[in-house]
Amino acid sequence: MHRLTKRFGQVTAVSGLTFESAPGVVTGFLGPNGAGKTTTMRVILGLIAPSSGSARIGGRRYAELPHPAGTVGAVLDHAGFHPARTGRDHLRVYARMGGYPDSRVTEVLDLAGATAYADRRARGLSTGMRQRLKLATALLGDPAVLLLDEPANGLDPAGIAWLRGLLRELAGQAGLERLFLSLTATGGDPR
Ligand SMILES: Nc1ncnc2c1ncn2[C@@H]1O[C@H](COP(=O)(O)OP(=O)(O)OP(=O)(O)O)[C@@H](O)[C@H]1O
Numbered sequence: 001m002h003r004l005t006k007r008f009g010q011v012t013a014v015s016g017l018t019f020e021s022a023p024g025v026v027t028g029f030l031g032p033n034g035a036g037k038t039t040t041m042r043v044i045l046g047l048i049a050p051s052s053g054s055a056r057i058g059g060r061r062y063a064e065l066p067h068p069a070g071t072v073g074a075v076l077d078h079a080g081f082h083p084a085r086t087g088r089d090h091l092r093v094y095a096r097m098g099g100y101p102d103s104r105v106t107e108v109l110d111l112a113g114a115t116a117y118a119d120r121r122a123r124g125l126s127t128g129m130r131q132r133l134k135l136a137t138a139l140l141g142d143p144a145v146l147l148l149d150e151p152a153n154g155l156d157p158a159g160i161a162w163l164r165g166l167l168r169e170l171a172g173q174a175g176l177e178r179l180f181l182s183l184t185a186t187g188g189d190p191r
C-alpha cells in the first residue's frame, strides 16, 4: 500500500495510507466504523480504483496477477448468497469458476467448520453460519494471501476462539504467505 487515497465525492474514505503486510504473519487492520478498512480492501482487490496512490500484492496490482483467484482469497462484509441455494451449491459454483474439484468443496467446508449445515438453503442460515461459508469460499483456491473483512462478525465466543486458531494455523503454513484482516475497533480486545 503506497500513499493510498480514496475519495467518494466530498468524503475522503482513505487518506495517504502506506503500509506493508509481512509474509507469514496475520496483519490486523483496526479502526472505528467508517475509518476506511473496507474501502482499502476493495481497492486492494481492484473492485474500486484509488483516487491516488496504489495497492499491490506481492509487487503487482490485483489485475496484473497471473492467477488472481488462486492467489488471493477474500471475504468482504457484503458478499451475499443466493437465498435459495445451499452453501455447498454456492461453493461448487465458485469451485467450477476457479477450476477446483468438488472434493475441494468438501475440504473447505470442513476447514471452516460448516459441514453440518452445508446442505441447508442460505436464506435460513444465521450470520455466523454465513460467515463460515464465506471463509470456506475464500479458502477454495488455497490462496497465498487471505483478506478478511471483519471475519469474526456473527461468530459466538467459541467460534471466535476457533477462528483465531485457524488463522494462526493458516499464517503458519508455508503455503499461505499473507493474511490480512480488518477488525472494527471496539475498545475491547477484538481478537
Ligand atoms: N461507495 C461509497 N460511496 C460513498 N461513500 C462511501 C462509499 N464507500 C465507503 N464510503 C465512505 O467511506 C468511509 C469509509 O468507509 P468504510 O466502509 O471503508 O469504513 P470501515 O472502516 O470499513 O467501517 P466499518 O467498521 O463500519 O466497516 C465512510 O465515510 C463511508 O461512508
Ligand SMILES: [Mg+2]
Pocket (backbone or CB within 6 Å): 037, 038, 039, 077, 149
Ligand atoms: Mg467495513
